[in-house]
Each structure stands twice: as C-alpha cells, then as structure tokens.
Amino acid sequence: MTSSKSTFRPLTKLTKLSLAILCATTVNSYADETAAKELEEVVVVAQKRAQSIQDVPVTISAYDGDFLESLGIGELDALSDITPGLVIQEQSPNNPGFVIRGITSDSGSSQSSPRVSIYYNGVDVSRSRGSYFELFDVEGIEVVKGPQATLFGTAASVGAISVATRKPEQDFSAQIKASVGNFAANNVSGFVTGGSDLVQGRVAFTYRARDGFIENIAGDSNSQSAGGFVQEDMHALEHVSYRPSLRITPNNDVTIDLVYTYEKNDDSGTSFKNGLYAPTGGDTSPYSFVEMSGSPLSEQVFGKEDLGVDRTVNDINLTANWNVNDNLTVTSITAQRSFDSLEVFDADGTQAWFLEFAEEAEGDQFSQELRAVYTQDKLTSIFGASYFSEDGSQAVPFSTEESIFLNCLGVLNSGVPCINSDGSVNVLTPVLTGGLASVLPYSLEFTNFGENTAYSAFADVSYKVTDALELTAGLRYVKEEKRSGYKSDAPNSVLTQAPLFTVDTAGETFYAEADYDDWLPRFNALYEINSATNVYATISKGRRSEVLEVSSTTNTQGAPAISVTEVPSELIWNYETGIKGKALQSTLDYSLAVFYQNYSNFQVSLQDEDGVAYSADAGSATNLGLEAEVRALLSDEFEVFANAAYLDAEIDDDSNNGQLAGNTFRLQPEWTFSTGLFYGTEISSSLNLTSSLIYSYRTDVFFEPENAPISGLDISQEGFGLMSARLGIASSANWSVSLFANNLLDEEYLVDAGNTGGGFGNPTFVAGAPRMFGLEFSMDFGGSNF
Template identity: 60%
Template sequence: MPAKKHTFTRTAISLALAGTALPLAGISAAQESGAAIEEVKVYAQRREQSVEDVPISITAYSGDLLERANIIELDALSDVTPGLVIQEQSPNNPGFVIRGITSDSGSAQASPRVSVYYNGVDVSRSRGSYFELFDIERVEVVKGPQATLFGTAASVGAVSVYTKKPEVAPAAALSLGAGNYGSRLARGFATGGNETLQARMAFMYRERDGFIDNIAGSAISQNPGGRSQGDMQAIERLSLRPSLRFTPTDNLTVDLVYNYEENDDSGTSFKNGRFAPTGGDTSPFSYVEMSGSPVSAEVLGKADLGIERETQDLNLTMEWALSPTLTLTSISARREFDSLEVFDADGTQAWFLEFGEDAEGEQFSQEFRLVHTGDRLTTIAGANYFTEDGSQRVPFSTEESIYLNCAGALPLGIPCINADGSVNLLTPILTGGAVQQLPYQAEFANYGNNDIWSIFADFTWAATERMELTAGLRYVSEDRRSGFSALSPNAVIAQAPLLPVVSTNGEILEASGSFDDYLPRFNVLYSLTDETNLYATIAKGRRSEVIDVVAATGTDGSAVANVTESPAEIVWNYEAGIKGSVMDSRISYGASVFYQDYSDFQVTLQDEAGNFFTANAGAATNLGVEIDVRALLGTDIELFANTAWIDAEIDRDSSNGTLAGNRFRLQPEWTASTGLFYDRDLSGGLSLTGSLIYSYRSDVFFEPENAPIAGIDISEDAYSLLNLRLGVANRASGWEVSVFANNLLDEEYLVDAGNTGGSFGNPTFVAGPPLFWGVQVDMRFGD
C-alpha cells in the first residue's frame, strides 16, 4: 500500500517534552503577578473536588480551554489527553480507547467498556455515543475502572462531559467561521432569567466538503454519466440544546436539558488496498471510485453513500440540599438514536460489498444519590436503574458473479478488476448468455434488551489530617436478552447463500440470561505537603457477559438459535500516583503508574459475513505510565506537556489461542503532546491570542490479529500532528478574529484499516483528515 510515512522514535518524544523546559524567569514573572493555573473542579467522585484531591487518575478541561485549543470534536480530546485515544471513523462508528482497551462494537448484544457520560448520564452505546462539543462547562477523563460510582460500563474508565447551565444575567455569543474544503461553522448561545427561572439556548451547525475525491459517475470513471456519489468524508451536522434552570428556593435546583443532534455526512472512504480506481492507485490518500449499489435505495435504505443519524435526549436533574451536610440528587434521563449508514465496504468501483447499517436504540435511566459530608467521614450512597432496547440491522447488496469472482470463489483466473479499472461481470458467461446480471440481497440483524439494577455506597474517612481512606462497593444485577434474525436466500449461481449466514426467514431467535456481581474500589490519599498528594488505588472493573446469538441449521433443517455466552471480562487495576502544584500553583503536575490484570478478555472479531461478534481471548495484562504538566510562563504563556507509555497485550500463553502475545488494537505504545496558549495585551485595548499544540502517537495495529490481510499490512507507523490558532481580540468590545490550521504540516496518516472488507480478503483503509485551515469571528454580548 503506497503511503507517505513518518517514523518517530522515543527520542522524538523526549525532545518534544524537553522543548517544554520551564524558563525560571518566566515562572518568576508569573509569581510576581499573582497568576495561577486555572483550577477545574471535577465531579468524578460525585461531589465537587479539586483534581489534586481525587485519588484516581483524571484529566480535566474547562470549556474555555477547549475553545482556546479549537477543540469541537470528541476525537480531538485524545490529542491532548494521556492514556486516551478516540477514533472517529464516522459519527456512527466512534471508538473510545482508554489505557489500551477499545469500546466501539456496534452490536446491540455487546456491552460498552468505556463509559461516555453526558450531563451525568451514561450514553455509552456505540452508535449513540457521539456528540458535538459546544457550549461546554468541562470535560473529565477518568482512567482506570470506575464501576463503583459510574456503573458497569466504566470497566476501564469514563469520558464525562458537562454542558453549561443557564444564568441569571443576560448574555449571548455568536461564532462564525469558514475555511478550506468549503467548511462553514455557526455556533452560539443566549441565556438569561430571574432569580427563580433561567433559560439557555445553545446551537452549533457546521459543514465541510469531502477531502477524498470520488470519481464515480464522472467522465474518467468506468461509468461516465452514471450514479454520482459525493466526495468522501464530508460532514453536515446540526446540534440544538435548550435548557432551563429552576431555583424555587436556595436549597433546590432543577435542571432540564434537551439535546438534539442531526448528522448528514457523506460516506466513509474505505479505500481498497488491492484494487485501484480507474487511472488511480491504492493509496488511501488519493481519489476513490466508490459507486455503491445501483439498488441502494430499495435494498440498503438510501440511494447515496453516507450517514443519516439523529439523536435526542431529555435530562432532568434535581438537587436538594436537605441540610448543610446532606444532599440528595435525582437524575432522570431518556435518550434515543436512529442511525442509517450506507457504505461501500470493498472501496472499489465493483458492485461487490455494499452494506447498510440501520441501528436504533432507546434507553431510560434513573439514579438517586445521597452525599453526606461530615467532619471526617464523607458518605455516598445511591441506587440506579438503567434499561435499553436496541437493534442493528445490516442489509447487503451485490451482483452474484462479481461477488463470487472478487471473493476468489470462481477458479476462472479472471481478475476482479482489470488493470484499466474495468470490472469483470461474468454472469453472461456463467449462465450461457441467458441472464446478463444477477442482483443479490440479504440481511442480518442483532437485537439487545438489557435491564440493569444497581446499588452503591462509598465511604471516605479522614484517618489523620494528612491521610484519607476510601472504600466503595457497587452491587449490579443484570437481565440480558439477545436476538438474531436473517434473510439469506440461495444465490442462482452458487445455489447457496452468498453470505455464510443461516436464514431465519425474518424470525427473531432469542436467548437470555441473568447475571450479578460486586464491584469494589479501595483508595488511599496521603498529603505529603499542602501542595503534594500521593495516592494508591485498587479497583475492579467488569464488562458484562455477552449472549451472542446467531442462527444454525437444526436437525429438521429449520433455523435454530446458536448461542455462545462469553463470560464477564474482569479487570483488577492497581495504581499509584502523585499530584500537586508548586510555586503558588504556577505549575501543576501529575504522574501515575498502573498495572491491570484481565481474565476472560473480550475481543471483537468479524466472521466471514462481516458480522461482528465477541470472543474470549483469555488472560491479558496491561502496564503503563502517565505524566502530565501544566505551567504558567510569565503572564502571557500557559504551557502543557504530557506523555503515556502503555504496554498492553494478550498474555503469551498457548491457552489464549492465536491472539496470544498480540498487542491491543488501536493502542499506541507511546502517546505524547505538548503545547502552549498565548494571551498578550497590545495597545488600543487589543490582545494577541494563540495556541500551538503538537501531538505524537507511535505505531498501532488496527485489528486484534496484528497480522497482514491478503499480504497487506494492517497497521500504522508513528506520526505526529501540529495544530495552530492565532487571533486578535478586543475584550472590552467582546470580539475576536482568529485563524487556525489543524494538521498544519499536512501529515498523511490512517485512522483505521482492515474493516469489513478485510473479512472478505479485501482490506480497506481510512485516511485521517488533511490540513484544515479557516477563519473565525467570535462575538460576545452582555455579561
């Protein structure tokens, strides 16, 4: 696969971090000015605390910092967060990786591993977990098992996002932007009210043309004037968030938040690594010829490649201060998503692997939580109910002879695609001229319904003036039901289904089970000095059992349920760290080392039909170190630097099968980032602002097998990215004009490889975004 590669060694990371050496003169100037690093209060332990006082590994960002760094997408968070990788193949298919563990399965039968929380509510289901970042109060990335307080989905960590709340004082803001690839952005908010009732309306709309050209239907394609598909990786996204805050008394606060998001993105650029488009090559970064299925509208649900996705949720949070030391919180939430993605899984001009994914889900959750803060003992106790109902339907379209030939099932020695880009349609030859074309369609679907009850309690005791001990426990009880259905007719030529799926003729085959477990945590926090804390933690994480249901042929020839139950994946996390600040909070820092021991490690694989399923890979271990530093250099510059080393692999034991010794997918061994924020007053009331952020990732495997497919490497070498923003602001007048460039050096890199095409011997590759640049105007009104 031809592609531009840049290899960086660990020395590069050392140099990058060495470049953040802190000039003592600058820090002294900051000290004289009385400036300090912004302190972000976090809610990771269900009460407001400073990051330094939380005995777990946590990285937090304020909404202001996200705006200064021009971070408006979830995946950009991982560029600045040690131990976190977020892969956005599309908003329908995000992958969240914390400390080497990936949560990205779209199956309704599987459970998430990484909790994604939105205003205190678990929204982790893969196809419904993506949302835009706008009008944000703060983001907390909590690493290590957090099941005691966050629930069973947080088996390795959680990404928690809180949006801004309504305010009494009238205020508003509007941002308008434009850039290359036809990008346009508009976002803003308006808020105001009285002492009893306040309202806020926030929105964001952005669109951008595709950055991978698609020549399908053009004059140079195999079918000039035929079906024209849009360029790949274009986006069009609309988000609305009205909210109300009701404060009838000083002791009661009621927040009602509604979120609506609509995505209408073009198709993902799955570029075939074996067959080139007409006149092109197999580089993931050059143009494609993805024409899709000519019967896409009828079979797959929409005519063009791309995504139509809608999510909405309603959140009611009530907080009563029952006394100065006792607070009761109730969170009621309902969320639903409906996502249809049509994709060309073979990434060529052939009518070969054309799929759709129609995923739907709805959930409801209710949590009651009491927090009592005594002189020496803090107690958290609560109960949670969570129910979800989801499905993932996968329709399939192909032409019989093209499928059989491209899949290597016809021993005729005729290539799938000729050197000139033409596709060999062999139906006339195979049918003796009786039929010119044989369209084929099939579909399979999985279903999941889960009811989860849990109760939890957590106690933090100030044993001495400098030592806190924490012990917590969650009991969880789950009722899980999985289903499967398929329509898989016999093909004319093969006289058998093309996909190796047993047809149920649309009947849903089901299996169910009930499970429970206890999930503890133990923490120690020791204040070495007033500004330095040491901590140690032991916690248990659990990814729920998976009841995997497919169809098999019974003794009477009918379809019966073939059920595989994967046991719960259990992880014990052992961690120690240090957090603190020096020089009157001009410098803050944190460092941790962790060891994770997995049993019944679950991996997501694809079968020969492209259907994802969960397999037990046995035992696995994970060792890592994370370090982050923030500092003020003078009064104008704020600097950050972080790095993470993670050695995550399935144990080298023969009992772990063919995956023994393999590295976890999507997890680089090394990640690092460093950057600075600049803000300097000029004459005439103007200020010069800016940010420069460098990020690095070492090589990564995209599939659990860590092996080539069809002789083609399914991995990515190390790469680094550089993002820049420069602006001029007048704070008195409330405006700022800025220019930005993401991926300033136009680095070519992959965000995914293998994919569904890999299951059919045709691995595909998804290119990362190129250089994006633009201009933005920000205006603020009122307070």
C-alpha cells in the same frame, strides 16, 4: 464536571485575559498588576462532589469549556491530542471508537456492552452508535482512567469520559461565532441566556458543514459508472445541533435543570479505500481519490440512494439537586435518549458491485439515578441506586452481483481478476448462465437485537484517619437482565443455490435470555505529604458484561436453528499509585501515575470466514503503564503544558489464549505524547494578541486484534505527529477574530484499516483528515458567560 475556573488558566490578569480572548469573552483591564502569579485550582466532580483534582485519588485529565474553545475543540476525537492515554477514533458519527489505556470500546452490536462510559450531563450514553455528540457550549470535560464502576457504572470498566454542558444564568448574555475554511467549511454557533431569580433559560446551537476531503469519481465521465449516480466526495459532513435548557431555583437549596439536546448528522460517508484494486486511472493509496459507486439498488435495498450517514439523536435530561442541610445533598437524574442511524457504505472500496452494505442502528435508553452525599467532619459517604434500560437493534442489509461477489472472493477460479488493470469490472453472469441473464442482483439482511435492563446499588465511604491520610472504600452491586435476538433474511443465490453468507432463519426471530450479577469494589488511599503534594494508591475492579450472542445455524436436518454463545464477563483488576502536586509557588503543577491491570476473559470482536463479526474470549491479558501531566506558568504571557503515556499491554502469551496469544490490543499505541504553548499580550489599549500551538504524537498501532497482514497488506499505522495552531486578536468591544489550522504540517495518517472488507480478503484503509485551516469571528453581547 470541571469548575468554570479550572484547567490551564492562571490567575494572573494578563494570562487569564489572553486565554479568554480566544473565546471572545468580556475582558478586564490590567488594573490589578499585583495579583499573585499562580495556576488556578482545577475542580472536578469525578467522585460526585466538587473537589480539587489534587485531592482525588484517581487519575484524571480535566478541561473546562474556556480551554476547549481556546483550542477550537468541537469534536470528541480532538481530545486525543491533549489527553495522555486516550485515543478517540472517529470513522463517522455512527462509528466512534474510544480507547483508554489501550483498551478499545467500539462495538456496534446490540448484544455486547461498552467498556468506556461516555457520560453526558451525568448520564451514561455509552452505546457506540448513540455516543457521539458535538462539543459546543460545554462547561467542562473529565477523562477518568481505570475502572470506575463504583460511581460511574459498569460501562466504565476501563474509564469514563464525562461531559457537562453550560447551564442557564440569570444575567443576560449571548454570543455568536462564525468560521469559514478550506474544503468549503463553515460553522455557526452561539448561545443566549438570561432569566429571573426563579427561572433561567439558555439556548445553544451549532451548525457545521464541510465538503469531503477524499475525491470520489463514481458517476463522473472518467469512471466505470459514467452517466450514473454521482456520489459525493468522502468525509463531507453536515451537522446541526441545538440545546434548549431551563433552570428552576425555587429557593437557595433546590436547583432543577431540564436539558433537551437534538442532533442531526448528514455525512457523505467513509473512504474505505481498497488496498488491492485501484480506481479507474488511480492507485491504491488511501490518500488519493476513490471510485466508490455503491450498489445500483441502494435506494431499494438500503432505503438511501447515496453513500453516507443519516443519524438523529434526541436526549432529554431532568436533574434535581436538593441541599437538605449543610451536610446532606440529594440528587435525582432522570434521562431518556434515543438514536436512529442509517449508514450506507461501500465495504470493498472499489467500483465493483461487490461488498455493498448498510447498517441501521436504533436505540432507546432510559435511566434513573438517585443518590445522597453526606459529609461531616472526617467522613464523606455516598449512597445511591440506579435503573437503566435499553432496547436496541442493528440491522445489516447487503447488496451484490452474484458473479462479481464469487469472482472477487476467488471462489470461481475463473482465471480473470475481480477488476482489470484499466479499472473495468468483470461480470461473469452471462457466461455462467449461458446467456440467460446479464446480471444477478443479490441481497440479504441480518439483524441483532438487544434488550438490557440493569439495577444497581452503590455506596462509597471516605474517612480521614488522620489530617494527612484519607481512606476510601466503595462497592457497587449490579444485576442485569438480558434478552438477545437475531433474524436473517438470506435467500439462496442463483449460482450457488445457497445463501452467500449467514443462515436464513425462515422468517423467525431467535431469542435467548439470561440474568447476570456481580459485585464491583474499589479501595483508595490518599496521603498528604505536605500542602502542595499528595500521593495516592487505588485498587479497583472493572467488568464488561457477559455477551449473550444469538445467531443462526443449521441443525442435522439442514433446517435453520438458533445458535447461542455466552462469552463470559471480562474482569479487570486495576492496581495504581500516583503523585499529584504543585511547585514553584503554584506556578507549576504535575501528576504521575503508574498502573498495572490484569484481565481475565478478555473480550475481542473477530470476523468469521464470511466476514460477519462475532464476540470471542481471548483469555487473559495484562497492561502495565504510566501517565504524566505537567503545566507551568512561565510568565504573565506564557503558559505551557505537556503530557505523556506509556503502555506495555498484550494478550498474555499463553497457549490457552489461542491464536491471539502475545498480540497487542487493537488501536493501542505504546507511547502517546502532547505538548502545548499559550501566548498572549496587549498590543494596544483596546486590542490583545493571543496564540496557541499544540503538538501530539503517538507510536504505531495495529488496527485488528490478529496483528497480522490481510491478503499480504499491512494492517497497521506507523507513529505520527499532528500540530495545530491558532492566532487571534480581540477587542475590548467584545469581538475577536482568529486564524486556525489543524494538522498544520499536512501529515498523512490512517484512522483505520482492515474493516469489513478485510473479513472478505479485501482490506480497506481509511485516511485521516489533511490540513484544515480557516478564519473565525465571534461577538459577545451583554454580560460575560465565563
């Protein structure tokens, strides 16, 4: 992870102080005015050892904890605003999507594998429903682009995001930080650390809550469910997380870190706004109020009365480092992570009892890695082995009223709409049953299971052929054992005398097993043009594992039978070259990378005619792009940065690639761009002023791989830009106060569109957050942590 003296912080005393003030750190006087004006070196550990970012022959964006706190970044999706080629989509903590270089990783199925490795304290936590976590008391983040399977594992088929938390320190220090904002937002976080030569401890915590920003009128007097259950406004959140950690240092050569993280999310849910039918007294704009009443049998069918997310994550990590001698370091990482998430959502986004779903995802993961790094003269070698096991499930219960479901799908040809112009819902059951019933509740549930075990061995060797040229070759062998399962409890509908969708498995759980293996190499070359400029080239192979998908069908006798689909592994060859350097007496640094990626068996997630997601092979695809970053120290008081990424990517326009041929990838912008300015100055002998302004822009994207309208509605987002700002004052007495605003210009934009409702011909649209602003106060105690 990035060194504590890295990204976007110059060495000059004034600017170093200015950025630190935003985090309310202890400040120094400006005694040393003769300090050289230059940007600090960025140190990363992407290659399992500390290196200057300039000496690493891959494309990396790196941020230390000080920088993240100076911008108020506490959520993963905010990294999108400052990182070229990265888009993080967050519908909810249960459903994040990670996009690197236009390639999305967001499947919630237990039977498919991620494409982007999310590393937390050196451990892969990439399973979608368990990968979200709060960013607090963070040491640093590295975003590594391109296949990184050799050192990061097979989930890093297109890249990796690695987060490291701050570790205990011997000297006592503590911090408390609190903020308030619009939508009744409040946040309290802090840490305390200290210890002895032998044992040091640290406890960090965060609590973050906010009301919803999309009004939900369900249950109100002006709704169709007046007097019924009152739903919360959408996108409200309540997150609590704490992290006790212990460091044991029996001698100078051995360090043992034990870190436990607990996280609890209780959110009101996502505003899936129907694009065809308006709420009572409203319209179909994604940014206006909704009338999402959910199922009247929610407690009975889903186990949760209200819409929203109830999610718990437990993570424990034991890392031991042993410096055997000056040349050899051995590292062991043992980790256990579990998550349990229940999300109840109104997939049709209307007042109708139509598409009411929940998702209950559970997962238990265990991993063990042992590696050795040997360095001598011109040779650096890394050898290791790892074991990973995962046992997960994804249950999807469903609730509807039969006549509403069939009428809203247009199956009944009733001549009456799903929802009338006054907002009332047509319930046709009394007519269809001759008055025998007023409503016909219907529910079903299907579940997929995944048991995955992976064994890996890897080696990576770098050799300095000359003082200027270093060559690297790496190889990982991976063997996977997969067991996929599926069961469905889908009773017959009264009106159709058949399940409304899916095939009932008659109480049986179907299973299939398969083993897979592969070799994943990388080859790098780094050439030092001069002491300030390096160029590099890399060839690497990435792999997204085969999908062993099990579901149900009917045999020739009409009885339930197992259906097994094997989607071949998605293979990526990445060819990349770039330059990294410093200029103007180290007051400016820059990087530029150009890459070409070739995909075979490109995996996509589609929906069948019943709206059920499934994996498919879309054939070949190519991705050509460039990424650039620059930062500059303009004076003691000003620092700026800018970055940009360009992508020309699509599923190849080849008839062999079927209906998706020629389409761009889901959530893939052609251009992303961001720029920022930091300014800080002394305003008195004891007070300092600091500020930052960040602007980010991305071009239009499609939200579905089909790149096509659904029911006549456009499923895309036009290009848009977001701006954030902070203005703070800090005292030499170790306190600070600052004003902040995110989405300062109150831009309207979509987070997603289509969604589950789109599979049933009722596309829904999810609004992004409006302007969020507030006031933050922080106070430090004891020594400085930074």
